[in-house]
Amino acid sequence: MPPKVLVTGAAGQIGSELVGVLRDRYGAGNVVATDKAVTRAQVSAGIIEPLDVMHLSSVERAIRSHHVDTVFHLAAILSAAGESNSDLAWDVNMDGLKNVLDASSRLGVDRVFWPSSIGVFGPDAPKDRAPQGAALNPSTMYGITKVAGELLCAYYSQKHRVDVRSVRFPGLISSEAKPGGGTTDYAVEIFYSAIQSGEYTCFLSKGTTLPMMYMPDALRAATTIMEADPEKIRIRTSYNIGAMSFSAGELEAEISKHMPGFRVKYIPDSRQAIADTWPRSIDDAPARKDWGWREKYGIGAMTSDMLDKLETKLKAGQKTFNTTGSPARRNV
Ligand SMILES: NC(=O)c1ccc[n+]([C@@H]2O[C@H](COP(=O)([O-])OP(=O)(O)OC[C@H]3O[C@@H](n4cnc5c(N)ncnc54)[C@H](O)[C@@H]3O)[C@@H](O)[C@H]2O)c1
Known part of the structure; x- marks a missing residue:
């Protein structure tokens, strides 16, 4: 049942x-x-x-x-x-x-x-x-x-x-619903901005590294x-449970492999102080041993899949969608 x-x-x-x-x-x-x-x-x-x-x-x-x-x-x-x-x-x-x-x-x-x-x-x-x-x-x-x-x-x-x-x-990265007020929301917003305008202003500093999934x-x-x-x-x-860790700058570099003209400015706000208290990476050995936890996605596969999904979603959902100013996507 x-x-x-x-x-x-x-x-x-x-x-x-x-x-x-x-x-x-x-x-x-x-x-x-x-x-x-x-x-x-x-x-x-x-x-x-x-x-x-x-x-x-x-x-x-x-x-x-x-x-x-x-x-x-x-x-x-x-x-x-x-x-x-x-x-x-x-x-x-x-x-x-x-x-x-x-x-x-x-x-x-x-x-x-x-x-x-x-x-x-x-x-x-x-x-x-x-x-x-x-x-x-x-x-x-x-x-x-x-x-x-x-x-x-x-x-x-x-x-x-x-x-x-x-x-x-x-921090979770996804293409369906936008995140609801977290410190790692930048890692979702950055994809929307990359596709819609080709530039993004990040609320964390370039070197801030956090565990993500x-x-x-x-x-x-x-x-x-x-x-x-x-x-x-x-x-x-x-x-x-862990999957990947990257800095905001590393995510910018990964997106730039697909969109070479992509530009990011870093203007940290109050969320930087929260991020600074969190670890850069996580040891998840007990979850792997006890119930077989294994991640499938690293930063490369995640970035490529996010761009595919969001491009499709934004093109389908917005009649006003306009790629003016956004860099062309390159296959990597
Ligand atoms: N998204 C992440 O990156 C992340 C990371 C770590 C842990 N989590 C945890 O996962 C859980 C879900 O996170 P999420 O990202 O989907 O959050 P979210 O903010 O996107 O969604 C939370 C939902 O709870 C609803 N809600 C708020 N108050 C409510 C109430 N009184 N009664 C019923 N519903 C109410 C909101 O309307 C919203 O739809 C949370 O416990 C969060 O702490 C999320």
Whole structure:
């Protein structure tokens, strides 16, 4: 029997692609996609129904009425948005997660997926190959909610037997939905600008190196850890997972291989201070050993695929699309 899945925050950067993957795997009728902010078009297309994770009774009603046994809890406020509104970040990230865990415990949900982040690391963590067991002393509200969330997941798994599984995602690069207020958003914006105008102003410095991952790998990580046998999940806080690390300048150089005229200016803003506290790379040996984590995309394959997908999407979606000023794409 396929699982009956509820996805929260399904209209976001991850959810808008994860829902399709889950529907392909388990059947369209077995995946209920929900989000707080739901457009009329999404509702009438049957893609999304409204669910505010701040209301425990609404979460319980959704689980009960759809006979849900598996939850992918994605609703959250991300790092940069969380620094601008730290009260909201605390409320949504903590109360939302606790409501999902309480409802899952009470209603006998089999499995819960909840993503943590490299934002759990603070300035004192090793910058290179930050290990699974590094000290977690984040200096952002987002990171604080992720560390507390990891501990909450471990607590519910131990005390309430909720089979909750988690990975610490690096910055995610994707072509479907635009990112929702993170510190690594530049690595998505840069592709839109490269195609649309041939130039980009980056909010991080050229040398800022961060762990990153292409969305197809992130989606595979989520489904792989959720389908793994329970005894393989030895870490019940959250697993480090890595794929690639690059600086903003290295991404510019990679895009320039395809678009030789591409120009980037670097004008760091407040997000630089957040990026400076995060590691450059991650050691994910336990995830590889325990449940077989392997990435498929490096910077070269990701860049080429992003440009292909976005060029197609932007040409199809924008009647006003105009390549004037944008450099011609070269095959590499
Ligand atoms: N995107 C990344 O690079 C990245 C990296 C590490 C971890 N993560 C984690 O993955 C998860 C999903 O991230 P994302 O990139 O899809 O985020 P996103 O900001 O794109 O989407 C989050 C969604 O949550 C919804 N939401 C906000 N408040 C809500 C509420 N009260 N009730 C219901 N829905 C609400 C928003 O409307 C939005 O659609 C988050 O936990 C995030 O911390 C993301």
